[in-house]
Amino acid sequence: MKILTADTLQRCEQYSHTDATGITCSLFQAPREFFARNADPRVLSPFHEVAAEGFGMPLDHKSLEGVKRHVSDDFLSLAHRGSELLGFASLICLPHEDTVHLHGIVMASEVQGLGIGLALANALLKQTTSAWLSFTTQNPCMFVLGRKLTRLIFPTPETPRIPSNIRPIGNAVFSKLCPNDTLDQSTFVSRGFYGSCLYQALPRSRDGAVNRWFDETLSAKDGTSTDAFLFLGVRT
Numbered sequence: 001m002k003i004l005t006a007d008t009l010q011r012c013e014q015y016s017h018t019d020a021t022g023i024t025c026s027l028f029q030a031p032r033e034f035f036a037r038n039a040d041p042r043v044l045s046p047f048h049e050v051a052a053e054g055f056g057m058p059l060d061h062k063s064l065e066g067v068k069r070h071v072s073d074d075f076l077s078l079a080h081r082g083s084e085l086l087g088f089a090s091l092i093c094l095p096h097e098d099t100v101h102l103h104g105i106v107m108a109s110e111v112q113g114l115g116i117g118l119a120l121a122n123a124l125l126k127q128t129t130s131a132w133l134s135f136t137t138q139n140p141c142m143f144v145l146g147r148k149l150t151r152l153i154f155p156t157p158e159t160p161r162i163p164s165n166i167r168p169i170g171n172a173v174f175s176k177l178c179p180n181d182t183l184d185q186s187t188f189v190s191r192g193f194y195g196s197c198l199y200q201a202l203p204r205s206r207d208g209a210v211n212r213w214f215d216e217t218l219s220a221k222d223g224t225s226t227d228a229f230l231f232l233g234v235r236t
């Protein structure tokens, strides 16, 4: 069971409550400081389990260090039913780039597709006022989610080429966060961004055109890829 420790629950400040399902969205107080000083393995364990399950990978294929990096951000929101963790999302602030970067977001498989990821992302974004939102992904569901969080997003299946005035902004964000990787300026695709595909097979959204665009652009073979998109959106 993905049970949050009492210490973790104490840091949760209720953000919204969905009565029908009993799922609470909470904002986590000072995550960077909390995860830096808390060495109890029971603290990270529910996050590790949700991440592995949400990505459809065995636990030993999801690095605990990677999970720790993704929760130790500027902002963290959690979805939980009582003390059972169901999902989480984290945000990095890049004030110099006037951007917030959605760093990690994952929902347990049983609650994917119910709009809870959107609620978690909105809880984070309400804490900030930057002009831009960015994220990297190889999951079409993330693009569909990002489209709801922004009034304009680059690239899209309809506009796969990045306009020249947008390129320097994406480039600045990407080189700050991923200095060892390369980004194609005209498509915002990073080839070989991940050492291995994050999923057994790239997930499917409910938008077939988006799924096909991901498969083609990320050169999916047998449903997998190591490439990723950077998305950059103008916040609503």
Ligand SMILES: CC(C)(COP(=O)(O)OP(=O)(O)OC[C@H]1O[C@@H](n2cnc3c(N)ncnc32)[C@H](O)[C@@H]1OP(=O)(O)O)[C@@H](O)C(=O)NCCC(=O)NCCS
Pocket (backbone or CB within 6 Å): 054, 055, 105, 106, 107, 108, 111, 112, 113, 114, 115, 116, 117, 118, 136, 137, 138, 139, 140, 141, 142, 144, 145, 204, 205, 206, 207
């Ligand atoms: C990506 C993710 C965080 C989105 O959270 P969520 O709570 O599922 O988000 P939403 O319910 O708002 O769904 C967003 C879109 O994803 C698609 N989607 C999500 N779950 C789906 C499912 N089980 N079946 C089909 N489509 C699904 C839908 O197209 C949906 O939009 P729509 O309802 O308007 O069609 C979640 O699906 C997840 O944890 N995926 C695995 C981990 C991952 O890839 N994280 C992102 C790494 S960058």
